[in-house]
Amino acid sequence: MPELPEVETIARGLHATLPGRRILSVRLGKMDFIDDPAAIEREIPGTKILAVRRCGKFLLIDLESANGDVRNFSLLVHLGMTGRLVTCEARAPVLPHTHVFFALDDGRELRYTDVRRFGRMRIVTGGVRENTLDALGLDPLEASEGEFVALLKNRRARIKALLLDQSVLRGIGNIYADESLWRARIHPKRLGANLSLKELRRLYQAVRDVLNDAIEKRGSSIADYVDSDGNLGGFQRLHRVYQREGKKCFRCGAVIRRAIFAGRSSHFCPHCQPPPRVSKR
DNA sequence: CTTACGGCCTGGGTGC
């Protein structure tokens, strides 16, 4: 499941080889996950790739239009659950569910593969001022401790929901929310406003440590995730709670539990992460 | 405005 560390790994991988390359042509398969397929087919061929970067869980491929026009623009890609963005030789075998092919001027292709097609793809213009991205909260790796604390300390929602809320913090998904809460020893059902300053600081550090460790291990390969070269990540081996229901807590030995909060599964240690006193439901 | 929650997207895995 591509979250911040996985998208960061892919962005770095693509940024290492794509800038300067020109996109010669575009071929589309299924396109129901693309906002405006005609615009992609019309405006992408002939463009030069300037940079690849991450914003939350979004990938942005910055492009220079074919004629060197002033109007630069970007291809915005969200990988959803099963999306893959991989470069390979143009003659390389095509994986099933590959729906977008960008032919590059060095004989390679940039391909988008997505079994479930929960991903999204669209062209964005006008630099940073773009509504999809404007709605995003702070990047947890860029926010200061003070900003992080201020974001959460007055919120009456469950801390798990707040961590997942992209308009609060951008880039955290279910894996890293659960792993961060375990490291900070905070139960997912606690309310933001009920956390002590000490706990919020602990959570800030936990989130950063988890994300940085995961980036270092090139992300978590749970089901479909691979990096931009098609290689698996390594952080799934270091998960402490995610998908460890019934196994022993690495810290205290208690049995890790899984529970559904607001339709989302949460993995936690009932001993290290004590539940709120009065918990409704 | 804030929060909670159901539903939707799709198809692989599971269990009968």
Add this chain to the structure above:
DNA sequence: TGCACCCAGGCCGTAA
């Protein structure tokens, strides 16, 4: 072997 159904995670719409 076939088949129905559960479920994944993000996001959006709705309601309280």
